[in-house]
Amino acid sequence: MTRKEAIKFLSEYQINAISKSEKMNILLDFWYSYESDPEYLNKELISYLSTHDFDDIEFYSDFFDPVVILGLKHKNSILNNKFLAKNVSIIRSAEIKVVGDEIDQKVKCPCCYFYTLSSKSNYDVCAICYWEDDGSHEEQYSVANQNSLSAYRKNFFLKQDKTQLEEKYIFSKP
Ligand SMILES: [Zn+2]
Structure with missing residues (x-):
């Protein structure tokens, strides 16, 4: 399929x-x-x-x-x-294999690194970590997210088990 x-x-x-x-x-x-x-x-x-x-x-x-x-x-x-x-x-109730390009036209979230966004730096909100991709850099304070990217990411992965997320979503290393 x-x-x-x-x-x-x-x-x-x-x-x-x-x-x-x-x-x-x-x-x-x-x-x-x-x-x-x-x-x-x-x-x-x-x-x-x-x-x-x-x-x-x-x-x-x-x-x-x-x-x-x-x-x-x-x-x-x-x-x-x-x-x-x-x-x-x-x-x-049958063994089904799924094939096809997982990434397709998706863009990697700059925060959690899962492929969730439809375009880059376009204020899309990630469906996994809820970071709003406003194009801000690692240490820059983002008003939309009320935090810096690096601090937001750290907080998110303190609460979420990355291995469990990887079983479900499309991930590639940063
Ligand atoms: Zn994300």
Whole structure:
């Protein structure tokens, strides 16, 4: 199975396992994502998203499922092939191998060194360590992160087991 297929498979499985409020949160975050991956959404949905705001909806409906799947795909795109294979294998009750470029177009987070960002120094927030990539250097104080990069990293890895993270996410040495 290719990496792309595995991410899609897992995301389509997960949407049935999460609550309506989780779906609402993802919907809010990915309301405008149709601009980045429009071919996945139907015309009615794209038209709705481009003419409405999140505030316009009162209740979650299945109509929005494709947006939530886009969000889940985005979240799952930082998982490594081994971890994807493990999860797909459990769901399918069969040994599945996942192949494909893990890094693809992702950029390494300057703080935790996992591949989580879509571009460099563009104020992306890392989904693993939550460092906001404002382009600041190691010892420079970052207002957005209320710390320097080196101190923030040190704090993060005091609380997080790097080996456990490496089992799940895409990592390369600094
Ligand atoms: Zn990070």
